[in-house]
Amino acid sequence: MPAASANSNPTPIPKRDEILQIASRLFYEQGFGATGIKQIIDEAGIAKGTFYSHFQSKEQLGVAWLRARHATWNGWFEEAIRNRKSAGKKLLATFDFLESWLADCNYRGCAFLNTMAETPDFDSPMREEVTAHKNQLHERFQKLALEHFADQEPEASARQLGSVLFLLFEGALVETQNFHDTWPVEVARVQAKKLIEQESAS
Amino acid sequence: MPAASANSNPTPIPKRDEILQIASRLFYEQGFGATGIKQIIDEAGIAKGTFYSHFQSKEQLGVAWLRARHATWNGWFEEAIRNRKSAGKKLLATFDFLESWLADCNYRGCAFLNTMAETPDFDSPMREEVTAHKNQLHERFQKLALEHFADQEPEASARQLGSVLFLLFEGALVETQNFHDTWPVEVARVQAKKLIEQESAS
Amino acid sequence: MPAASANSNPTPIPKRDEILQIASRLFYEQGFGATGIKQIIDEAGIAKGTFYSHFQSKEQLGVAWLRARHATWNGWFEEAIRNRKSAGKKLLATFDFLESWLADCNYRGCAFLNTMAETPDFDSPMREEVTAHKNQLHERFQKLALEHFADQEPEASARQLGSVLFLLFEGALVETQNFHDTWPVEVARVQAKKLIEQESAS
Amino acid sequence: MPAASANSNPTPIPKRDEILQIASRLFYEQGFGATGIKQIIDEAGIAKGTFYSHFQSKEQLGVAWLRARHATWNGWFEEAIRNRKSAGKKLLATFDFLESWLADCNYRGCAFLNTMAETPDFDSPMREEVTAHKNQLHERFQKLALEHFADQEPEASARQLGSVLFLLFEGALVETQNFHDTWPVEVARVQAKKLIEQESAS
DNA sequence: AATGAATGAGCCTTCATTCAT
DNA sequence: CATGAATGAAGGCTCATTCAT
Numbered sequence: 001m002p003a004a005s006a007n008s009n010p011t012p013i014p015k016r017d018e019i020l021q022i023a024s025r026l027f028y029e030q031g032f033g034a035t036g037i038k039q040i041i042d043e044a045g046i047a048k049g050t051f052y053s054h055f056q057s058k059e060q061l062g063v064a065w066l067r068a069r070h071a072t073w074n075g076w077f078e079e080a081i082r083n084r085k086s087a088g089k090k091l092l093a094t095f096d097f098l099e100s101w102l103a104d105c106n107y108r109g110c111a112f113l114n115t116m117a118e119t120p121d122f123d124s125p126m127r128e129e130v131t132a133h134k135n136q137l138h139e140r141f142q143k144l145a146l147e148h149f150a151d152q153e154p155e156a157s158a159r160q161l162g163s164v165l166f167l168l169f170e171g172a173l174v175e176t177q178n179f180h181d182t183w184p185v186e187v188a189r190v191q192a193k194k195l196i197e198q199e200s201a202s
Numbered sequence: 203m204p205a206a207s208a209n210s211n212p213t214p215i216p217k218r219d220e221i222l223q224i225a226s227r228l229f230y231e232q233g234f235g236a237t238g239i240k241q242i243i244d245e246a247g248i249a250k251g252t253f254y255s256h257f258q259s260k261e262q263l264g265v266a267w268l269r270a271r272h273a274t275w276n277g278w279f280e281e282a283i284r285n286r287k288s289a290g291k292k293l294l295a296t297f298d299f300l301e302s303w304l305a306d307c308n309y310r311g312c313a314f315l316n317t318m319a320e321t322p323d324f325d326s327p328m329r330e331e332v333t334a335h336k337n338q339l340h341e342r343f344q345k346l347a348l349e350h351f352a353d354q355e356p357e358a359s360a361r362q363l364g365s366v367l368f369l370l371f372e373g374a375l376v377e378t379q380n381f382h383d384t385w386p387v388e389v390a391r392v393q394a395k396k397l398i399e400q401e402s403a404s
Numbered sequence: 405m406p407a408a409s410a411n412s413n414p415t416p417i418p419k420r421d422e423i424l425q426i427a428s429r430l431f432y433e434q435g436f437g438a439t440g441i442k443q444i445i446d447e448a449g450i451a452k453g454t455f456y457s458h459f460q461s462k463e464q465l466g467v468a469w470l471r472a473r474h475a476t477w478n479g480w481f482e483e484a485i486r487n488r489k490s491a492g493k494k495l496l497a498t499f500d501f502l503e504s505w506l507a508d509c510n511y512r513g514c515a516f517l518n519t520m521a522e523t524p525d526f527d528s529p530m531r532e533e534v535t536a537h538k539n540q541l542h543e544r545f546q547k548l549a550l551e552h553f554a555d556q557e558p559e560a561s562a563r564q565l566g567s568v569l570f571l572l573f574e575g576a577l578v579e580t581q582n583f584h585d586t587w588p589v590e591v592a593r594v595q596a597k598k599l600i601e602q603e604s605a606s
Numbered sequence: 607m608p609a610a611s612a613n614s615n616p617t618p619i620p621k622r623d624e625i626l627q628i629a630s631r632l633f634y635e636q637g638f639g640a641t642g643i644k645q646i647i648d649e650a651g652i653a654k655g656t657f658y659s660h661f662q663s664k665e666q667l668g669v670a671w672l673r674a675r676h677a678t679w680n681g682w683f684e685e686a687i688r689n690r691k692s693a694g695k696k697l698l699a700t701f702d703f704l705e706s707w708l709a710d711c712n713y714r715g716c717a718f719l720n721t722m723a724e725t726p727d728f729d730s731p732m733r734e735e736v737t738a739h740k741n742q743l744h745e746r747f748q749k750l751a752l753e754h755f756a757d758q759e760p761e762a763s764a765r766q767l768g769s770v771l772f773l774l775f776e777g778a779l780v781e782t783q784n785f786h787d788t789w790p791v792e793v794a795r796v797q798a799k800k801l802i803e804q805e806s807a808s
Numbered sequence: 809a810a811t812g813a814a815t816g817a818g819c820c821t822t823c824a825t826t827c828a829t
Numbered sequence: 830c831a832t833g834a835a836t837g838a839a840g841g842c843t844c845a846t847t848c849a850t
Contacts, residue, residue, distance in 0.1 A: 015813075031320045033235050037841060047815045048842075054813080058841065108322060113376060117319030118233045120310060122382055134380050163389040164370070171373030174315060178336050180324050187365040217830090239824060249832045251827080256830095260824065419834075435724045437639050441820060451836045452821080458834080462820065512726060517780060521723030522637045524714060526786055538784050567793040572770070575777030578719060582740050584728050591769040621809090643845060653811045655848080660809090664845065 016054040019044050024065045028111050032062050032126070033118050059125060062115070066129035069111050074136075076101060087147035088196045091165055094141075095189035098169060102176045102185070109177030113170075134170075141166040148196065165192055218256045221246050226267050230313050234264050234328070235320050261327060264317070268331035271313050276338075278303060289349035290398045293367055296343075297391035300371060304378045304387070311379030315372075336372075343368040350398065367394055420458040423448050428469045432515050436466050436530070437522050463529060466519070470533035473515050478540075480505060491551035492600045495569055498545075499593035502573060506580045506589070513581030517574075538574075545570040552600065569596055622660045625650050630671045634717050638668050638732070639724050665731060668721070672735035675717050680742075682707060693753035694802045697771055700747075701795035704775060708782045708791070715783030719776075740776075747772040754802065771798055 013021075022043050026035040037058055041051050055061040080097035081090040102109070112130040119127050145162030146155065153161070172188035215223070224245050228237045239260055243253050257263040282299035283292040304311070314332040321329050347364030348357065355363070374390035417425075426447050430439040441462055445455050459465040484501035485494040506513070516534040523531050549566030550559065557565070576592035619627070628649050632641045643664055647657050661667040686703035687696040708715070718736040725733050751768030752761065759767070778794035 030322060031235070033233070033320065036839065038839070046813095047817095049816070049844085050814050052842065107324070109319070113380070114319040116380055117311070117316040118235065120232060122309070131380060134377065138377075160389060160392060163386070164393045167370055167373030167377060167386055167390055167393075168366070169373070170376055171369030171371070174372055174376050175336065175340075175369060178315070178318055178333060184365070184369055187362060188369055190362060191366045191369075238822070240822075250825080251833070252831050254825070434726060435639070437637070437724065440818070442818075450834095451838095453823085453837075454835050456821070511728070513723070517784070518723040520784055521715070521720040522639065524636060526713070535784060538781065542781075564793060564796060567790070568774070568797045571774055571777030571781060571790055571794055571797075573777070574780055575773030575775070578776055578780050579740065579744075579773060582719070582722055582737060588769070588773055591766060592773055594766060595770045595773075642843070644843075654846080655812070656810050658846070 015044075015046070015050070019046070019051060019054055020061070020064055020068060023061055024068060027062065027065050028069075028105075028108060028114075031118060032065075032115055062126045063129055066112065066115065066126060066133070070129065070133045070136075073111075073133075077137075077140075087144045091141070091144050091148060091196055092189070092193060094165075094169060095172070095185055095192055098173060098176075098188075099182050099185040102173065102182065107177050107180045110173055113174065138163065138166045141169070161195060164195065168192055217248070217252070221248070221253060221256055222263070222266055222270060225263055226270060229264065229267050230271075230307075230310060230316075233320060234267075234317055264328045265331055268314065268317065268328060268335070272331065272335045272338075275313075275335075279339075279342075289346045293343070293346050293350060293398055294391070294395060296367075296371060297374070297387055297394055300375060300378075300390075301384050301387040304375065304384065309379050309382045312375055315376065340365065340368045343371070363397060366397065370394055419448075419450070419454070423450070423455060423458055424465070424468055424472060427465055428472060431466065431469050432473075432509075432512060432518075435522060436469075436519055466530045467533055470516065470519065470530060470537070474533065474537045474540075477515075477537075481541075481544075491548045495545070495548050495552060495600055496593070496597060498569075498573060499576070499589055499596055502577060502580075502592075503586050503589040506577065506586065511581050511584045514577055517578065541573075542567065542570045545573070565599060568599065572596055621650075621652070621656070625652070625657060625660055626667070626670055626674060629667055630674060633668065633671050634675075634711075634714060634720075637724060638671075638721055668732045669735055672718065672721065672732060672739070676735065676739045676742075679717075679739075683743075683746075693750045697747070697750050697754060697802055698795070698799060700771075700775060701778070701791055701798055704779060704782075704794075705788050705791040708779065708788065713783050713786045716779055719780065743775075744769065744772045747775070767801060770801065774798055 019040065023035070023040045026039060026043070037048070037051060040061075041048055044051075055064065077094070077097060081093045084090040084093045108114075112133045115126055116130045119130075121127065142159055142162035145165065146158045149158035149161060168188040168191060172184040175184035176182050221242065225237070225242045228241060228245070239250070239253060242263075243250060246253075257266065279296070279299060283295045286292040286295050310316075314335045317328055318332045321332075323329065344361055344364035347367065348360045351360035351363055370390040370393060374386040377386035378384050423444065427439070427444045430443060430447070441452070441455060444465075445452055448455075459468065481498070481501060484504075485497045488494040488497045512518075516537045519530055520534045523534075525531065546563055546566035549569065550562045553562035553565060572592040572595060576588040579588035580586050625646065629641070629646045632645060632649070643654070643657060646667075647654060650657075661670065683700070683703060687699045690696040690699045714720075718739045721732055722736045725736075727733060748765055748768035751771065752764045755764035755767060774794040774797060778790040781790035782788050
């Protein structure tokens, strides 16, 4: 037995993370409400009590899921636009990212919007995560828009364009999920290109 | 007893309709999954068996709900744009309607998109109702766009604009629900106006 | 098959009553809190849901138990004093009853006081049953005392004696349960006799 | 580090005592069965294992609670009668003490009788504490009665009176807890006075 | 001593559906 | 058509206790 790092467990994933990982998959694929604690602990191979020693409640697990998802998804998003040379190119690239991500996730769509749909209470902890996530995404679009339109448009106008691109992004996301077809992304991208380039040209 | 209007029975509301009406309210406010049969029959004041003599299953009730909702919501939509004198005006009016409807429903949003979010199976009966509803709405936007842009744009371009307006509508809908604030509708309306009028001007 | 009353089921005990009967035994023997719904339904041979179609909640079952117990126990009490020729004799007979009942129930004591002990919340539905039961028992002692002392004592004094006999009864009950020995009943009876007869003599 | 009082450790409260103190409050207020280990360790700010290194089991903690409670309550009792000049006065003073104590504890009543009620097994360790406590209290009443009635009554008669006063005390205790009203103490005190003084007079 | 993850049986309650009446 | 008792799996969560660290 030379070292613990040899074969089987190179730091065997802290149990809490394993639970979160399994739950994340199930919440995303089936929905938060449709996923029971039992399924999570069965797939994790642990006892009920073990689960509750790691998470106060199912809702707290839901919050942890959305927080982790926020980091993960933002990572994908930023990575996808990182190499683009300008803010305009980055804005356009978001729609390429949208298309490939939605195909990859089998059109299950946005974990946050799906959660919002089954969480009517606006003040619930999970809804706060949803709002925070979308707020940040909206701000990201605005920041890119401000950068791109800075020298040709007044700030208010640039902000409006950032919001429009955000809404096109969200609309395309939701309708691609709905139709299981990426035509909405294509439509949005075409319009986005027009907005981004036309303004430059005028 | 020749006619139902004869004596004892002023046909108040057929029981099936009453159940559907109550269920519709609950499904919309709380979500389909979060609403139990028990609550429905309790509020309707009927027995379990009575419910199942009217509806095969909860899912069938869900389908009936979405079908009725489709008719109702489309009625609101058409009514809201009926008086506008041109297709362009009608397209713009859809955003006014969106704003007032979302405020009226306490930002609970779209019954169809909410249902989609908690129904991962694309082939399920309820998802079919969702897809059908959004398909028709999209076609409505295209039809109006074709009418409005008919003489100044090629058909493909008009269709693209119809789809863009649809995506702006859907994006604004979803984000107004999310933020409990109508700024997204305002953003979408401003852009919609630009698209509708600018094209006319160019 | 001549009649349903022949052999097996002469009105087979309504299921609700059977549940109540089983639960009553378990609540009394083990305590309300220490008895789980599972044990009740297992002994009744029914499903969880069946239980909940008969009783709203465990607490409601508890209330039903105490109400039934009130009727049963009062029946025993009244039966035990029924044949005595005078109010004084009846008052004395309550202590004979107390002794034989406590031995019969294996010194498990009073269902109501036991329930009170594990129900700190004074306003809870089960506590209300306890208070009502003891109130009525107290009033029974007072009524007998008024009858017995009517012509030799002012009313207030007769009431005081009724209450004293009630407290002796309750004290003896509780301490016989505690010690698993009926000496407290004996002590109480001797004192009761003195109070009942001495007053007559003075 | 010769003595524990040296530097860092002003020995605030030994941890075991702190646990016991917290548990005592919770057991008394909520009942033994209704109080979970988790609540105790949470309020004590310690870990599960720490708890079990101080107490073998919940039941052993229960025993420790009752032993400590015995000492505490007896202290209150003795303190309350200490200044009275005679055994007769002391006997009477027990009812004054009863009244003020029951009001102070918010009518939660006697920890021992409450525990008895939820502990059907007569031979269990906790029941032994209950029996021991009540035995000693009964003996205390007898001792005072013997002292008070010594020269006017035969011993057996004095003992009987001691037991009667004990039963009145217990009955008043239990019914004051039940009714959340001290009338039972008042009734018992009036009778006690009569017994104590009348015998002296006869 | 002290930690807190792990256990597994148990808590009370609700689920959608069926079926004998 | 209507009733509501019956099902059995599942819901989220707590229980007292153990044990490797």
